Amino acid sequence: MDLLRNIVKLLLPHRLRKFLREVHRDFVFWRAMRQFMKDPDACTHSKHPVLADLIYGWGNATWSALEEYLAACIHHAMASRGPILECGSGLSTILLGVIAKKRGQSHWAFEHKPEWATKVQIYLDKYKLDSVVLCLNPLKDYGNFCWYDPPLESIPDRFSLVICDGPPGSTKGGRYGVVPIMLERLEPGCVILLDDAHRTPEIEIAKRWATELDSTFEICGAKKPYIKMTVVNNCPPTIAASHLRLTATGTVVQKAMNVFVLNTGRCGSTTFARACRHISNFSSAHESRTYLFGEERLAYPSNHIEVDNRLSWLLGRLDRKYGDRAVYVHLKRNIHDTAASFVAR
Numbered sequence: 001m002d003l004l005r006n007i008v009k010l011l012l013p014h015r016l017r018k019f020l021r022e023v024h025r026d027f028v029f030w031r032a033m034r035q036f037m038k039d040p041d042a043c044t045h046s047k048h049p050v051l052a053d054l055i056y057g058w059g060n061a062t063w064s065a066l067e068e069y070l071a072a073c074i075h076h077a078m079a080s081r082g083p084i085l086e087c088g089s090g091l092s093t094i095l096l097g098v099i100a101k102k103r104g105q106s107h108w109a110f111e112h113k114p115e116w117a118t119k120v121q122i123y124l125d126k127y128k129l130d131s132v133v134l135c136l137n138p139l140k141d142y143g144n145f146c147w148y149d150p151p152l153e154s155i156p157d158r159f160s161l162v163i164c165d166g167p168p169g170s171t172k173g174g175r176y177g178v179v180p181i182m183l184e185r186l187e188p189g190c191v192i193l194l195d196d197a198h199r200t201p202e203i204e205i206a207k208r209w210a211t212e213l214d215s216t217f218e219i220c221g222a223k224k225p226y227i228k229m230t231v232v233n234n235c236p237p238t239i240a241a242s243h244l245r246l247t248a249t250g251t252v253v254q255k256a257m258n259v260f261v262l263n264t265g266r267c268g269s270t271t272f273a274r275a276c277r278h279i280s281n282f283s284s285a286h287e288s289r290t291y292l293f294g295e296e297r298l299a300y301p302s303n304h305i306e307v308d309n310r311l312s313w314l315l316g317r318l319d320r321k322y323g324d325r326a327v328y329v330h331l332k333r334n335i336h337d338t339a340a341s342f343v344a345r
């Protein structure tokens, strides 16, 4: 084989050899796509030869997803029940586009390089993959990190799967941005697949996400590992995304917030307020403004926990004044014990 290759090398000029290689790649890609489109399910196994042909035929092996990651993307796309978000586009976009089209799913891919978007779009058009919306936008500087600048008004409210293979590792903050920017759009149960787990920055990013999402992650694959994380709850118990604010320097800080603890009375509310005094970053009080009227009645300080059963009559006014800067807690006690306590009072 080597001898044959050397003879071909000697006989054919470099440009002709390059041309023939391109023709061969195109043919292998076309043939592999035909097989993939017929039976994408088969490619949920990373050793399936069609995957190797697709990677070879795509001709961008140093940048494109490899077998294990592609097989995982295909498996999760087949299992996902909602829209797919892809950060960075390429071969994976074409393959998931096939699945999205078959399953009637919506699939959004963010891309920042115009010439790359052109190549990907040519393939999407060639295979009539109109299920994919390829969003071309320059990366935006969010301060501590750069990330895509998504058209938030037109993308789906909820994504079930995130394929995170961009922006390139050399970008400030790498691929971190997807969680702070898209947090509210990741539905509980959403799977995030982050490629390149052999790199330290990707592991660090996964650790940060795990903290911010109150979640865990696993490293999968042997040849070129990737990270899998499931969003258990996109509003971690302490801080919802709408209560966070991005400062001009890109730091995520908590907005001023008020907590209103509603209850029936005779249900431990005084004890609860007393316990809250141990919270160091919030003040707390029990029925502290019940004797006041008008504006004064609801003029609570920021970052304050107020325990007051009468506030349930004033929910409309509270909502108008505090909007999404308020969290409401319903403090409950067994109904019979509560009634008995009222009777005994």
Ligand SMILES: C[S@@+](CC[C@H](N)C(=O)[O-])C[C@H]1O[C@@H](n2cnc3c(N)ncnc32)[C@H](O)[C@@H]1O
Residues within 6 Å of the ligand: 060, 063, 064, 065, 087, 088, 089, 090, 091, 092, 093, 111, 112, 113, 116, 165, 166, 167, 168
């Ligand atoms: C790791 S690639 C994404 C690969 C994609 N998931 C795939 O399977 O082909 C991330 C980004 O790198 C850029 N990129 C892809 N190929 C490139 C190349 N050969 N040279 C420079 N940048 C490239 C594109 O902007 C792409 O969105």
